[in-house]
Amino acid sequence: MAGQLIQVATNTVTSAVASVTLTGIDSDDVYMLSASGIVVPASSDGQLRVTVGGTADTTANYDVAYKGLRADTTFSNISSTNGTSFGQVFQWSTYTTSGITGNGIVYLYNFNNASEYSFITNESSTQWQNGVLGMQGGGVHTVAQACNGIQWFGSGGNITAGTFTLYKVV
Amino acid sequence: MADDLKYGYKGAEPTQSFGNNTGVFDPNDINNLIADNKWTTFGQLELIETQTSTNGTSAFNFLNLGSYNVHFVTFTNCKATSAETNMALRFSNNGGTSWIATGYQFAYWFGRNVNPLEQKSTNSAFLGYAGQITSSTVCGGYFYVYNLLDSSKYSFASYQSEATSNTTQYSFGSGVLPTAETHNALQVTMNTDSLVAGAVVSLYGIRYS
Numbered sequence: 001m002a003g004q005l006i007q008v009a010t011n012t013v014t015s016a017v018a019s020v021t022l023t024g025i026d027s028d029d030v031y032m033l034s035a036s037g038i039v040v041p042a043s044s045d046g047q048l049r050v051t052v053g054g055t056a057d058t059t060a061n062y063d064v065a066y067k068g069l070r071a072d073t074t075f076s077n078i079s080s081t082n083g084t085s086f087g088q089v090f091q092w093s094t095y096t097t098s099g100i101t102g103n104g105i106v107y108l109y110n111f112n113n114a115s116e117y118s119f120i121t122n123e124s125s126t127q128w129q130n131g132v133l134g135m136q137g138g139g140v141h142t143v144a145q146a147c148n149g150i151q152w153f154g155s156g157g158n159i160t161a162g163t164f165t166l167y168k169v170v
Numbered sequence: 171m172a173d174d175l176k177y178g179y180k181g182a183e184p185t186q187s188f189g190n191n192t193g194v195f196d197p198n199d200i201n202n203l204i205a206d207n208k209w210t211t212f213g214q215l216e217l218i219e220t221q222t223s224t225n226g227t228s229a230f231n232f233l234n235l236g237s238y239n240v241h242f243v244t245f246t247n248c249k250a251t252s253a254e255t256n257m258a259l260r261f262s263n264n265g266g267t268s269w270i271a272t273g274y275q276f277a278y279w280f281g282r283n284v285n286p287l288e289q290k291s292t293n294s295a296f297l298g299y300a301g302q303i304t305s306s307t308v309c310g311g312y313f314y315v316y317n318l319l320d321s322s323k324y325s326f327a328s329y330q331s332e333a334t335s336n337t338t339q340y341s342f343g344s345g346v347l348p349t350a351e352t353h354n355a356l357q358v359t360m361n362t363d364s365l366v367a368g369a370v371v372s373l374y375g376i377r378y379s
Contacts, residue, residue: 005214007188007378034379036239036316037323069277069344071290099324099350103240103316125316125326125344131292132275134328134344163239165378167214 005032005167009149013038016158022166023054023149030169031108033150035090035124037162038102044156046090046102050111050118050147057141060084064139066122071131078137085153086139090124102126102162104135106150107169114146188378205237207378214377215242223369226251229359230371233266235318238375245331245358245371246310250303253363258298259313259356261325261347266355270347271295278329278343289343296361297345301331305366309333311341318353325353 008024008031025031033048040046049056062083068076068091080087090102104124110116118141125134141147152164176183177193184192186208195203203209216238221230235241245257260269274297277290289299301309311331317323330342347353358371 004212005376006212007214010188010378034240034376036379037320067279067342069279069288069290069342071275071277071292075277075279075288099322099348101317101323101326103314103326104328105240105314123314123328123330123342123344125328125346127275127324127326127346127348131290132277132326132344132346134277136279136328136330136342136344163379165376167376 004170006170008166008168010163010165012163013159013161016160018158019151019153020159020164021051021054021056021149021151022164023051024166025108025111025148027168028112031111032167032169033106033108034165034167035152035162036101036103038159039161040102040154040159041157044154045088047153047155048086048089048106048120049151050141051149051151052145052147054148056151057143057147058084059143061142062086062139063142064137066135066137069134069136070128072128086120088135089122089139090126091133091135100127108150111147115144117142117144118147216375216377218373218375220370220372223365223367225367226364227369228364229357231266232356232373235354235356236375237319238377238379239317239320240376240379241315241318241356242374242376243313243315243358243371245301245312245369247308248301248303248310248369249308249366250305251364251366252305254302254304255360255363256299257301257309257311257331257358257360258296259315259327260296260359261318261353262355262357263351263353269357273349274345274347276343276345278341281340283337296359297327297347299361300329300341300343301333302339303333307334315356318356321352322350324348324350
């Protein structure tokens with residue numbers, strides 16, 4: 001079984017919702033979030049928060065650092081401390097051209113461990129006006145608590161499509 | 171099993187889902203539930219195919235992609251035959267009869283101890299690059315590939331790699347083929363040259379993704 005994924009929770013969005021919450025983290029294993037085919041409104045970023053007891057933690061304790069990869073212009077370094085989410089884990093196009101979606105993989109570390117901070121690493125791929133747009137980096141929620149899941153939300157409105165699946169990595 | 175005894179139940183049949191399969195199942199039931207992503211099996215990283223290079227291999231063609239939203243491609247022990255080259259992807263919309271050779275977009279960070287740099291293109295013949303190698307260096311890495319089989323969505327990828335050179339090199343990036351169509355075959359290739367024997371490339375599907 002080593003080197004395998006086990007599905008923990010999944011949600012396929014087919015009508016507008018404000019957020020998607022996936023829970024079921026109950027061990028000290030590494031977990032992985034797969035997100036694909038996601039459609040959000042114009043000028044919206046895909047962001048993440050940890051959940052505690054199934055409720056998103058919105059306290060200002062998220063630190064992040066990402067590299068913004070763009071095919072059409074200079075890359076950017078994005079970082080912040082004490083935010084209220086992991087920020088632009090997935091950054092989306094402001095363009096709603098049919099076919100453009102958000103897609104990415106996020107690994108979750110130490111979520112179940114009440115004595116450790118919760119860490120993530122992420123990679124994503126979507127499209128800006130003139131080229132592919134990727135975000136790769138990491139973040140930490142600087143609260144030592146047990147987190148049982150992850151919440152995905154769009155900063156600028158409802159999610160209208162996408163598949164989100166949480167796996168345990170064993 | 172007769173329809174009036176679906177899953178061994180008369181009348182209303184139990185709702186089936188991953189982690190919640192109830193009843194008595196015959197092989198057809200199981201096959202149907204697997205196809206509908208409703209059958210509980212642990213191990214959602216599913217190997218589709220592994221290929222190994224011989225001397226002079228210039229491409230690994232994967233013509234069976236299964237039915238997944240997200241694919242995972244690994245490549246290891248890749249070493250060029252003679253020239254500097256880079257690992258990359260191409261897609262096909264005709265089952266591998268031909269490979270799309272224009273229109274890919276990519277953006278990746280090429281990390282190394284001297285002159286790390288951005289690399290990008292809005293109209294490339296390849297989606298990549300990942301893992302720059304020569305005849306004296308070796309690389310490994312992976313691609314996650316999204317939406318290949320969805321005719322209404324562009325096909326995206328994110329990737330990371332590591333290579334040995336005089337010092338270590340790494341890359342991480344994202345790419346897209348911005349055409350909403352079904353891409354039903356995938357090629358792991360390189361922008362020039364070929365590989366020596368022993369490179370291993372595997373294609374996985376991530377079920378329920």
